[in-house]
Amino acid sequence: MFIGHAAAGFAAKKLAPRASLAWLLVAPWLLDFLWPVFLLLGIERVRPRAAVSPFLNLDFVSYPWSHSLLMALVWGVLFGAVYARATRDRRSALVAFLLVVSHWAADFLVHVPDLPLWPGPSPLAGLGLWRFPAYTMFVEGLLFVAGLAVYVGCTRPLDRTGNLALGGLVAFLLGIYWLSLSGGAPPSHLAIAATMLVFGAILVPWAAWIDRHRGDPAEGDQSRML
Numbered sequence: 263m264f265i266g267h268a269a270a271g272f273a274a275k276k277l278a279p280r281a282s283l284a285w286l287l288v289a290p291w292l293l294d295f296l297w298p299v300f301l302l303l304g305i306e307r308v309r310p311r312a313a314v315s316p317f318l319n320l321d322f323v324s325y326p327w328s329h330s331l332l333m334a335l336v337w338g339v340l341f342g343a344v345y346a347r348a349t350r351d352r353r354s355a356l357v358a359f360l361l362v363v364s365h366w367a368a369d370f371l372v373h374v375p376d377l378p379l380w381p382g383p384s385p386l387a388g389l390g391l392w393r394f395p396a397y398t399m400f401v402e403g404l405l406f407v408a409g410l411a412v413y414v415g416c417t418r419p420l421d422r423t424g425n426l427a428l429g430g431l432v433a434f435l436l437g438i439y440w441l442s443l444s445g446g447a448p449p450s451h452l453a454i455a456a457t458m459l460v461f462g463a464i465l466v467p468w469a470a471w472i473d474r475h476r477g478d479p480a481e482g483d484q485s486r487m488l
């Protein structure tokens with residue numbers, strides 16, 4: 263799942279209007295940003311492979327620390343706690359927690375059974391929508407449009423940048439999604455890890471930039487905490 267995670271972050275702005283879009287987009291992607299770190303540390307493993315479906319190019323050999331249900335809850339609690347400490351906004355902290363956990367739920371829908379429930383010997387979960395590429399794209403696309411619509415509905419551009427920066431990010435996300443679908447298996451686990459980390463390093467400042475140029479439609483601009 264890729265743009266489906268963005269959908270959750272965009273839509274969450276309605277529930278947590280004071281939270282920066284940067285936090286709201288990092289939260290649903292947090293497990294995928296921890297994953298490359300654990301790959302590079304050698305404690306999780308992935309194997310690229312050529313497959314019929316563009317969604318099955320990766321063999322998730324082992325990723326219990328980033329992608330088990332139990333650890334998703336743990337990371338969610340930690341992320342929510344860090345957010346609450348940094349901003350004293352408990353409502354948004356709860357939303358951040360839910361967003362982190364939403365990653366596991368979204369992955370559960372699409373992954374073939376490879377998601378552990380906890381580290382160590384564990385059953386593997388996944389409903390396997392990835393076996394049907396057209397349905398996967400339809401569901402993810404629908405989620406993305408819906409999430410984006412909620413975000414656009416509960417914010418307004420404060421200037422031209424407010425729309426341009428958002429449109430640019432949407433094009434960027436769709437471009438990466440398209441590339442990932444048409445690109446085949448990545449060359450190595452290092453390439454996968456590097457791509458995810460670079461993506462995160464671009465996403466965070468971009469989302470923060472959008473947030474500074476879009477405000478609450480009812481109240482006008484208000485200071486936000488990143």
Ligand SMILES: [Zn+2]
Binds near residue numbers: 293294329365369
């Ligand atoms: Zn994931």
